[in-house]
Amino acid sequence: xxxxxxxxxxxxxxxxxxxxxxxxxxxxxxxxxxxxxxxxxxxxxxxxxxxxxxxxxxxxxxxxxxxxxxxxxxxxxxxxxxxxxxxxxxxxxxxxxxxxxxxxxxxxxxxxxxxxxxxxxxxxxxxxxxxxxxxxxxxxxxxxxxxxxxxxxxxxxxxxxxxxxxxxxxxxxxxxxxxxxxxxxxxxxxxxx
Amino acid sequence: xxxxxxxxxxxxxxxxxxxxxxxxxxxxxxxxxxxxxxxxxxxxxxxxxxxxxxxxxxxxxxxxxxxxxxxxxxxxxxxxxxxxxxxxxxxxxxxxxxxxxxxxxxxxxxxxxxxxxxxxxxxxxxxxxxxxxxxxxxxxxxxxxxxxxxxxxxxxxxxxxxxxxxxxxxxxxxxxxxxxxxxxxxxxxxxxx
Numbered sequence: 001x002x003x004x005x006x007x008x009x010x011x012x013x014x015x016x017x018x019x020x021x022x023x024x025x026x027x028x029x030x031x032x033x034x035x036x037x038x039x040x041x042x043x044x045x046x047x048x049x050x051x052x053x054x055x056x057x058x059x060x061x062x063x064x065x066x067x068x069x070x071x072x073x074x075x076x077x078x079x080x081x082x083x084x085x086x087x088x089x090x091x092x093x094x095x096x097x098x099x100x101x102x103x104x105x106x107x108x109x110x111x112x113x114x115x116x117x118x119x120x121x122x123x124x125x126x127x128x129x130x131x132x133x134x135x136x137x138x139x140x141x142x143x144x145x146x147x148x149x150x151x152x153x154x155x156x157x158x159x160x161x162x163x164x165x166x167x168x169x170x171x172x173x174x175x176x177x178x179x180x181x182x183x184x185x186x187x188x189x190x191x192x193x
Numbered sequence: 194x195x196x197x198x199x200x201x202x203x204x205x206x207x208x209x210x211x212x213x214x215x216x217x218x219x220x221x222x223x224x225x226x227x228x229x230x231x232x233x234x235x236x237x238x239x240x241x242x243x244x245x246x247x248x249x250x251x252x253x254x255x256x257x258x259x260x261x262x263x264x265x266x267x268x269x270x271x272x273x274x275x276x277x278x279x280x281x282x283x284x285x286x287x288x289x290x291x292x293x294x295x296x297x298x299x300x301x302x303x304x305x306x307x308x309x310x311x312x313x314x315x316x317x318x319x320x321x322x323x324x325x326x327x328x329x330x331x332x333x334x335x336x337x338x339x340x341x342x343x344x345x346x347x348x349x350x351x352x353x354x355x356x357x358x359x360x361x362x363x364x365x366x367x368x369x370x371x372x373x374x375x376x377x378x379x380x381x382x383x384x385x386x
Contacts, residue, residue, distance in 0.1 A: 021214040183367030
């Protein structure tokens, strides 16, 4: 039984999946999404093709991700992706989260309640939840408010799933559905309570 | 190594998935899609809310499905769903496919090549491929031409997946993306060769 504060932060997901529902290849690869080899990924955006990411990112106070996602993001070349927006890294080994130049890292440990409590006590009003495992835990606990899911037109066959195992039915409301050149479909859903 | 005749039929998928990518609950249930208990499902369409199904169905010469999907469809109440359109049931036990009143059933057995060869020799020009397992086999073999995927705004948490395990990347082309009242999103993809 989780006891989430009533003043919990608004929580959003902004993520890409293949048509077959994967957020990355089995080795965490994102080339199917970016069209570039993973070792050439950088923090630079193409503002003409950011699919609303910049506007979304400007609306959040912090990110929350698991250790696995943090390690993937840390491996990207170029400048730190998230600027000076605080990044909470949820891990059972907080001492192992290595500092990263330019990043504001806040390792957090403990239960879902502990993590949400920490966000509340730090005054985070809108958190960007990232990584399949953390997203699923937040969904299952009824803590996600909005999901923006961008899907390029490709099946990758196997990989790391976004969904599955979230328990009972979760009703969504379609906020918008937009298509982009190249066949990307971006759906925005609010979670119905 | 499959040897598919060059005059193979055009093959299409027309299917619904939850936002988390399931085509049915673990017990084959479709209530999340239809809004009705499974024992009240019938072959009757609401022509105002058929999401293009009638037009699609009129374009096919036959259906192909596995034994599992056939058993589910056979369990629906009301008239036989597919009228006098031939239904090929792919099974290793063709003698076990029980006749169904009003249905034109053609049990087929053997390999993917055997099945496609049978469709060709029967003069099937456009086949509607149904059921997750058969769809995935056809996709992996490069035999699907078009997929229409309709997604109501719900996560069901667990169930029978549409995708996964189709091997190498399969590039798609977005033909159209339409939204309907109630938040259904219908994407139409062609497979790029």
